Amino acid sequence: MRFDIPPKAQYILQALTGAGYEAYLVGGCVRDLLRGVEPHDWDICTSARPEETERCFVGHRIIETGLKHGTVTVLEDGEPYEITTYRTEGPYSDSRRPDFVEFVSSLETDLARRDFTMNAIAMGLDGSLRDPFGGATDIQAGLIRCVGEPACRFQEDGLRVMRALRFAAVLGYKIEEKTARAIHENRHMLEHVAAERINVELCKLLTGVNVGEILRQYPDVLCQFWSQLGPLVTLEQNNPWHCWGGWEHTIHAVEAAPADLILRLTMLLHDIGKPACKSTDEKGIDHFYGHPAVSAKLAGEMLRSLKFDNKTRERVVTLVEYHDVQIPNRERSIRKWLGCLGPEAFFQLLEVKRADGMGQAYDLVKDRLAELEEMKAKAEEIVAQGQCFSLKDLAVNGRDVISAGVAPGPEVGRVLNGLLEQVLGGEIPNERKALLERLAFSRLQPPPGLNGR
Ligand code: ATP
Ligand code: MG
Numbered sequence: 001m002r003f004d005i006p007p008k009a010q011y012i013l014q015a016l017t018g019a020g021y022e023a024y025l026v027g028g029c030v031r032d033l034l035r036g037v038e039p040h041d042w043d044i045c046t047s048a049r050p051e052e053t054e055r056c057f058v059g060h061r062i063i064e065t066g067l068k069h070g071t072v073t074v075l076e077d078g079e080p081y082e083i084t085t086y087r088t089e090g091p092y093s094d095s096r097r098p099d100f101v102e103f104v105s106s107l108e109t110d111l112a113r114r115d116f117t118m119n120a121i122a123m124g125l126d127g128s129l130r131d132p133f134g135g136a137t138d139i140q141a142g143l144i145r146c147v148g149e150p151a152c153r154f155q156e157d158g159l160r161v162m163r164a165l166r167f168a169a170v171l172g173y174k175i176e177e178k179t180a181r182a183i184h185e186n187r188h189m190l191e192h193v194a195a196e197r198i199n200v201e202l203c204k205l206l207t208g209v210n211v212g213e214i215l216r217q218y219p220d221v222l223c224q225f226w227s228q229l230g231p232l233v234t235l236e237q238n239n240p241w242h243c244w245g246g247w248e249h250t251i252h253a254v255e256a257a258p259a260d261l262i263l264r265l266t267m268l269l270h271d272i273g274k275p276a277c278k279s280t281d282e283k284g285i286d287h288f289y290g291h292p293a294v295s296a297k298l299a300g301e302m303l304r305s306l307k308f309d310n311k312t313r314e315r316v317v318t319l320v321e322y323h324d325v326q327i328p329n330r331e332r333s334i335r336k337w338l339g340c341l342g343p344e345a346f347f348q349l350l351e352v353k354r355a356d357g358m359g360q361a362y363d364l365v366k367d368r369l370a371e372l373e374e375m376k377a378k379a380e381e382i383v384a385q386g387q388c389f390s391l392k393d394l395a396v397n398g399r400d401v402i403s404a405g406v407a408p409g410p411e412v413g414r415v416l417n418g419l420l421e422q423v424l425g426g427e428i429p430n431e432r433k434a435l436l437e438r439l440a441f442s443r444l445q446p447p448p449g450l451n452g453r
Helices: 007-018 028-035 050-056 107-112 135-141 150-156 159-171 177-185 187-192 195-206 211-217 219-225 227-233 246-256 261-269 291-305 310-322 331-341 343-358 362-384 398-403 410-424 432-444
Strands: 023-026 043-046 061-063 071-076 079-085 087-089 101-103
Touching (some): 007 023, 007 043, 023 107, 159 187, 159 195, 177 219, 211 219, 219 227, 227 291, 261 310
Parallel strands (some): 043 079
Antiparallel strands (some): 023 043, 061 071, 071 079
């Protein structure tokens, strides 16, 4: 089989081998070549020591930040190539790098430190493979298998637990049985892993094609860093709207959402407050009154604990908070919600509602799903026509209100909002002339209270 190694990566391999060192492509790029997918970056391993590597690339721009760990980054036409000396490594107690590394002279030793067989294959310039752990066969079989004894490997670095789940979700691979067992048994190792590292893997996992299956099989792993998920995983919902328990509903909702991080996080967390809100009526039907607000609060805490950025956290919390709100299928309400949330969040909310519906008893919600489609079309039209749905779209502004005789201060805002209400309700067109006339007219009216006395 011939593989397309791009000329720049070939050049780097040649520069090293030409100087008498061994050099191979390694890790994700080899895995992706074997899967028939174009790699997104090219990592190289070499027998050259870092200072020797640097000498091979005199005249190139070099980034030395990884030097202590044996990594020299060479920039070829602005593109970074990480070249790492064969090494073994100590534990990762900080967030990114192993505590110490030791340079070694054999490729096999370097490959043995790597996490999974599919990531422990080296490829030479001529396309030949060095694959001591049978990674190519595992790729063909779609299997994720630890290099060496799984339990030991997860104990060395707990992050590998999440990496296994992430690769399984993204690649749609199965996790080999012994590796899977060791994941469950060593999930507590995640306690020693920095939140930022877990965050990166979780984000990739959630947008993977096989996320549903992973959530179904490994809720215990997620509970390790988000214990709040525990009660949702076991939640029963005896309610005609729901054909599944809390966790299975969540899984269906996550799967039904587009592969977008905000939407997938929202679906994962939208019902997190349900267990705390559960009540059962005299007919034995379960209710979850007020759960969106409780879910929003919990979701905010969970996202904060896993160090999500403010923008992501705030948007997910908003979507969770409103996921169950009833928006009437009328232009006036759509304009109002567009104005209240802004178009981006409004369209996201429609996706959230659709995904939530897909996780419920389909016969009961199919009309609602069709209605959501109609609302989406209406909202798109409103936005495309540049129709007014918020104060900034109104054809008059604060200065106009003041010119009409309103004293500067909070009253200006009240008057503007009053006009917006009338535009949203279709009582006046969003045209400057009509709005100014309405303003002048309302100024002529006697203040409330004096009328007719
Ligand atoms: P991606 O496509 O996400 O970049 P990748 O396999 O390249 O996948 P990286 O995190 O870029 O993943 O790591 C590069 C390589 O380093 C991996 O293929 C693997 O061989 C090794 N590696 C990375 N993290 C670990 C780890 N925690 N334990 C062992 N080996 C690791
Ligand atoms: Mg990579």
